[in-house]
Amino acid sequence: GAGVSQSPRYKVAKRGQDVALRCDPISGHVSLFWYQQALGQGPEFLTYFQNEAQLDKSGLPSDRFFAERPEGSVSTLKIQRTQQEDSAVYLCASSIRLAGGSYNEQFFGPGTRLTVL
Amino acid sequence: AQSVTQPDIHITVSEGASLELRCNYSYGATPYLFWYVQSPGQGLQLLLKYFSGDTLVQGIKGFEAEFKRSQSSFNLRKPSVHWSDAAEYFCAGGSKFSGGYNKLIFGAGTRLAVHP
Numbered sequence: 001g002a003g004v005s006q007s008p009r010y011k012v013a014k015r016g017q018d019v020a021l022r023c024d025p026i027s028g029h030v031s032l033f034w035y036q037q038a039l040g041q042g043p044e045f046l047t048y049f050q051n052e053a054q055l056d057k058s059g060l061p062s063d064r065f066f067a068e069r070p071e072g073s074v075s076t077l078k079i080q081r082t083q084q085e086d087s088a089v090y091l092c093a094s095s096i097r098l099a100g101g102s103y104n105e106q107f108f109g110p111g112t113r114l115t116v117l
Numbered sequence: 118a119q120s121v122t123q124p125d126i127h128i129t130v131s132e133g134a135s136l137e138l139r140c141n142y143s144y145g146a147t148p149y150l151f152w153y154v155q156s157p158g159q160g161l162q163l164l165l166k167y168f169s170g171d172t173l174v175q176g177i178k179g180f181e182a183e184f185k186r187s188q189s190s191f192n193l194r195k196p197s198v199h200w201s202d203a204a205e206y207f208c209a210g211g212s213k214f215s216g217g218y219n220k221l222i223f224g225a226g227t228r229l230a231v232h233p
């Protein structure tokens with residue numbers, strides 16, 4: 001596709017339910033990021049993938065959060081036993097990784113708004 | 118710790134007026150700096166970025182930003198605001214990590230309202 005897509009766009013979950021959020025990055029983009037944006041705040045880094053390898057998961061707030069990218073393209077962010085504090089917009093971004101480690105712009109998807117009741 | 122601060126939560130300007138949105142950063146070295154815009158229901162769109170060199174950078178939609186090391190600032194400006202500029206604006210900083218990727222740190226955002 002032309003850009004990063006995310007699904008669902010909106011998700012309402014009851015406290016304690018498990019949810020799965022999907023990200024389709026731009027074709028050919030090696031790098032994939034997940035961010036969490038709480039209401040009235042800026043996005044906060046959750047985790048980073050380079051192809052299928054999860055190189056950085058330092059931002060995941062608890063062991064209830066799990067992300068995967070098994071084939072190096074589509075990624076899924078899973079939240080187990082959702083809590084009210086998990087309510088936020090979850091943004092996915094992808095970037096191409098050029099040789100030499102030069103800066104690579106991150107392209108963001110529209111996000112998934114998760115509401116936990 | 119690395120941080121990005123946007124002191125203004127809300128700003129209201131009249132259409133046609135000039136605009137300046139403030140951003141301050143705290144990094145050990147000169148970071149990469151960015152301004153993003155987010156419209157309701159939309160993803161973040163990159164307006165402009167600074168890596169090094171010329172401290173005045175031009176972006177899309179008529180925006181520019183000036184990097185001032187002495188003030189640790191990277192303020193966004195536009196000489197004449199249009200009603201369509203109403204949105205949330207985020208300043209972000211990044212630094213190259215050993216893995217060659219950039220973990221962005223965002224400010225809390227400034228919501229811009231434009232009066233006709």
